[in-house]
Structure formats: structure tokens, C-alpha cells
Amino acid sequence: MSRGNPPAPALRDVTLRDGLQLTGKLLPTEFKIRLARSLLRLGVPELEIGSMARPDLVPPMANTLDVVxxxxPEELERCWIWVATPRHVEKALAAGARNLQYCFSASDAHNQANIGRSTEQSLAAMPEAIARTKDAGGRIQLCIATSFTCPFDGPVAPERVLGIADDERATGADDVVICDTLGQASPGQVTDLVSRVAGETPARRIVFHGHDTWGQGVANSLAAAAAGAAVVDGALGGLGGCPFAPGAxxxxxxxxxxxxxxPAWLDPAGFGGLVGLSEELLAELGEPNRSKAAQGARSKANAFDWVIPGDRELSGTEAQ
Structure with a gap:
């Protein structure tokens, strides 16, 4: 008997954090807020809207707390902020954030480049980050970057990731985020690691964060969902990358x-609205559109429902 298809994963759109990191341009606060609201109104379940990274190191994140x-409060219930220290947690919660993604790398070399401390130091500080978040009634994720490969040290052993995910100092994290930071993983590797995280570490929601560097982004995300991930990350137009990870x-x-x-909430008209939002953002940034589906939506195959009619002008304002 067929077991049927696994449930479709929910999307968390990370355009306003990971998507903007490499653009070098600080978008106005009003533009970011309008984009976030448009995505939420279209039906995107969750968003990542910014980071507590130092603005001198990651300038596009400088107005994150203004966006928050x-x-x-209702909108913020569906939004996440990237944090890396208990102090980040404190500042984000004080500004009104409710959901925090506490991130560090499985690889010491990348964690030193990205956060300025060892993996062990980041993990040792996590209980304080969890306690502060829970005291404020918020949610917090354990986010493990470089879960497959490190730009400095190469392949990362699955046992390294499993050890972090199973560490008692991460007890209390609501979710675990498994990151293919460099986009070098294959679907088989993703299946194996996500399956092991689901089966060998504490029960919690699994999020897969993939990159499309080697053209495997969608395949890896679907493999993660089939292996137990409930959420997959994506960014409009394929924007993004880590400024401290060469090759990402x-x-x-x-x-x-x-x-x-x-997903059930998306129809061709809504998809057209999403494509319009993406095109508006990319034009503002001067970035190319790397989405194959967006390119297909602008094709001449008008008999296909998901193609945007040629005489229809779309922009982010339609979704508001």
C-alpha cells in the first residue's frame, strides 16, 4: 500500500534577513514594513525580518529594530529575528520581538568568522538565551549553520550536528534549524541528516534552511520535508548568502x-502578486531574478493558469 505524499512544508520567507545580507544596501524601514505586511497578507505563514548583527559588519540589517x-504584535507573532548572544535576545525582546532564531555554526572556523567565538562558547550561552526568551513569553530556535560543509574546514560530520541538537544546553528550544549554508549538500545527504535529527534528538519542529548555490535548493528542501522538516526557508528571487562564508x-x-x-493558501493570482513583490524588490536593489518559477510566470505560455497574463501589471501594492 502506498504511504502517500508527505505533508507540504510551510514556507518561512527570509528575504528581509538572509536575503538582504549581501546586497550592501540598507532598504528604508517603510519599504521593509510594507514588504513584510504584503507577504503576510498574501498568506506566507512565517517571515524572518532582520538580524541583531552589528550594523557596521552587516549594514542592510541596521534598521531591524525599527522594523520590529x-x-x-499580531504580525510579530509570525516573524523571526536572528540573534547570536543573550544580549541580542535582550535587545530584540525589549523592542517587541517574540520569535528569535539563536544561530551559531557547527564548524568552529565559521563560527569564529561569523560570530567571533567558538561553537562551544555559543552553545554554553544558549541556556541564558532560552531563559530570557521564555521569561518574556517568546519562542526560540536552535539554528545550526554549516550543518553540511564549512567554507574553511570542508565537510562537517553529521555527528557534530547531532551532538549539538542533542545537547542538554539546547533544552527548551522550540525548533531546530538545519542549515545548508553553502548550498553544497545533495538530497541524499539532507534526507540522512534530517532523518537522524528527527529520530535521534529531542522532539521539536524541524526547519530546513537551504541555499541554491549548486542548483539543489528545491530538491534539498523537498528531501528535508519528506524526512521530517515541517518548515523550509526561502527568499524572494533567490536573494541572499552569508557575508562570512566564501562560496555561499x-x-x-x-x-x-x-x-x-x-500550499492551500496559494492560487495563481496570489502567486502573481508574490512575483510582483519580488520584481519590485529586485528592481530597488538592482539585483537579478534567480527564480525559475518567476521567470516561468512571465512566459508566453498563457494556457497555463500560473502564467501571469501579459497585459496585467503587478506590484507589491496589489497585495496590501
């Missing part, structure tokens, strides 16, 4: 993930 202040390019495209999974 501009959103309603854009995230898996949100448009490509949504076209592949076609």
Missing part, C-alpha cells in the same frame, strides 16, 4: 518553493 517597532550564494527561491509545493 513598526509591526503589530543565494537562498532557495521562495517562488520556486511555493510553485513546487503549492
Amino acid at each position: 517597532a513598526g509591526l503589530t 550564494s543565494g537562498n532557495t527561491s521562495s517562488e520556486d518553493l511555493l510553485f513546487a509545493t503549492r
Whole structure:
């Protein structure tokens, strides 16, 4: 008997954090808030809207707390902020954030480049980060970057990732995020690691964060979902990458993930609205559109429902 298809994973759009990191341009707060609201109104379940990284090191994140202040509590319930220290947690919660992604790398070399401390130091500080978040009634994720490969040290052993995910100092984390930071993993590797995280570490929601550097972003995300991930990350137009990870390019495209999974809340008109938002953002940034699904939506195959009619002009304002 067939076991049927696994449930479609939910999308977390990370455009406003990981998507913007390498662009070098600080978008106005009002633009970011409008984009976040448009994505939420279209039906995107969750967003990553910024980072507590130092603005002198990651300038596009400089107005993150202004974005948090501009959103309603109801909107913030669906939004995540990247943090790396208990002090980050304190500042984000004080600004009104409710959901925090506490991130560090499985690889010591990348953690030193990205955060300025060892993996052990980051993990040792996690109980304080969890306690502060829970005291404020928030949610916190254990986010493990470089879960497959490190740009400095090469392949990362699965046991390294499993050891972090199973460490008692991460007890209390609501989710675990498994990151293919460099986009070098294959679907088989993703299946194996996510399956082991699901079966050998504490029960919690699994999020897969993939990049499309080697063209495997959608395939890896679907493999992660089949292995137990409930959420997959993507960014509009395939934007993104880590400024401290040589060789990392854009995230898996949100448009490509949504076209592949076609969640119940998405129809062709909504997909067209999403493509319009993406095109508006990319034009503002001067970035190319790396999404194959977005390119398909602008094709001349008008008999296909998911193609945007040629005489229809779309922009982010339609979703508001």
C-alpha cells in the first residue's frame, strides 16, 4: 500500500534577513514594513525580518529594530529575528520581538568568522538565551549553520550536528534549524541528516534552511520535508548568502518553493502578486531574478493558469 505524499512544508520567507545580507544596501524601514505586511497578507505563514548583527559588519540589517517597532504584535507573532548572544535576545525582546532564531555554526572556523567565538562558547550561552526568551513569553530556535560543509574546514560530520541538537544546553528550544549554508549538500545527504535529527534528538519542529548555490535548493528542501522538516526557508528571487562564508550564494527561491509545493493558501493570482513583490524588490536593489518559477510566470505560455497574463501589471501594492 502506498504511504502517500508527505505533508507540504510551510514556507518561512527570509528575504528581509538572509536575503538582504549581501546586497550592501540598507532598504528604508517603510519599504521593509510594507514588504513584510504584503507577504503576510498574501498568506506566507512565517517571515524572518532582520538580524541583531552589528550594523557596521552587516549594514542592510541596521534598521531591524525599527522594523520590529513598526509591526503589530499580531504580525510579530509570525516573524523571526536572528540573534547570536543573550544580549541580542535582550535587545530584540525589549523592542517587541517574540520569535528569535539563536544561530551559531557547527564548524568552529565559521563560527569564529561569523560570530567571533567558538561553537562551544555559543552553545554554553544558549541556556541564558532560552531563559530570557521564555521569561518574556517568546519562542526560540536552535539554528545550526554549516550543518553540511564549512567554507574553511570542508565537510562537517553529521555527528557534530547531532551532538549539538542533542545537547542538554539546547533544552527548551522550540525548533531546530538545519542549515545548508553553502548550498553544497545533495538530497541524499539532507534526507540522512534530517532523518537522524528527527529520530535521534529531542522532539521539536524541524526547519530546513537551504541555499541554491549548486542548483539543489528545491530538491534539498523537498528531501528535508519528506524526512521530517515541517518548515523550509526561502527568499524572494533567490536573494541572499552569508557575508562570512566564501562560496555561499543565494537562498532557495521562495517562488520556486511555493510553485513546487503549492500550499492551500496559494492560487495563481496570489502567486502573481508574490512575483510582483519580488520584481519590485529586485528592481530597488538592482539585483537579478534567480527564480525559475518567476521567470516561468512571465512566459508566453498563457494556457497555463500560473502564467501571469501579459497585459496585467503587478506590484507589491496589489497585495496590501
